[in-house]
Amino acid sequence: MSRLSGKVAFVTGAARGQGRSHAIRLAEGGADIIALDVCEDALGTTYPGPTENDLDDVARVIKSLGRRVVAAKADIRDLAAMKAIVDQGVANFGRLDIVVANAGIGLTPCSSEDIPEELWDNMIAVNLSGTWRTCKVAIPHIRAGGRGGSIILISSVGGLTPYAYGSHYVAAKHGVVGLMRALALELAPAFIRVNSVHPTQVNTPMIMNDATFKLFSPHIENPTLADFEPISQQLNALPVPWVEPEDVSDAVVFLASDEAKYITGTALPVDAGSLIK
Secondary structure, eight states: OOTTTTOEEEEESTTSHHHHHHHHHHHHTTOEEEEEEOOSOOTTOSSOOOOHHHHHHHHHHHHHTTOOEEEEEOOTTOHHHHHHHHHHHHHHHSOOOEEEEOOOOOOOOOOGGGSOHHHHHHHIIIIIIHHHHHHHHHHHHHHHHTSOEEEEEEOOGGGTSOOTTOHHHHHHHHHHHHHHHHHHHHHGGGTEEEEEEEESSBSSTTTSSHHHHHHHOTTSSSOOHHHHHHHHHHTOSSSOSOBOHHHHHHHHHHHHSGGGTTOOSOEEEESTTGGGO
16 A cells, blocks of 8 residues: 555645645655645745646646645635635545645845845745644644644745845744644644654755846856856755755655654754755
8 A cells, every 4th residue: 555545635835846746746655635826926036936737737647646636726825715725625535634834935135124024024924824824724624533644844944044135034934943843742632743844955946046046156147057056065965956856755755654653843854964064
């Protein structure tokens, strides 16, 4: 039997990047999927957002694996919309066991005193409050099943260590760790485990764009991926410039599985050793 057979997973930010990888890997493990994404560009980002076609394609792949899927467009800042989608997914599939709170936005570098208030508020609303909303709409369904479950919050190495010119992002991602630890204590009596995952640079559109290249190579007029790669590699202890979404998904699937049944309240880096440098 597959390690996640019979289980149902709710994945946010599922249309592209890490979220797409998490949803597909969980389906490969045997889970049915409730997939959600805003499918729009995000305020304060320098890269285009995913599209509804991207989300439709994820649903197609999941179905091709023989798994069931409910895929819907919603903003994680909209509690009512999220609740309606999760409620519908549970009505269709009969249960909820796994949550992957993956949806989030990257940053445009800015000194703390120059961050516009709207940009600060939106970063917190998406990357921290949106993660809380994801948990809020899902926890009652996991509790109702009486079987325990696994909640995985996708943070960042920026949730465990600071860096300059991104205090809004760092504050939100550090907040995710606090949320994870509080939920782990609250939900432990119901055998619902809560952990966070902290990737280094990941090969997704959030990182692989001209603004990121310029951030890491300000001395070059029009830096390219080739300019970014050696600088990115310097951040990691292992000799790789970044990890792939599937590398993060491996950790997600492990934490979702019964192999991790006694792991809770843990912040798990998938960081190629960046946090020890």
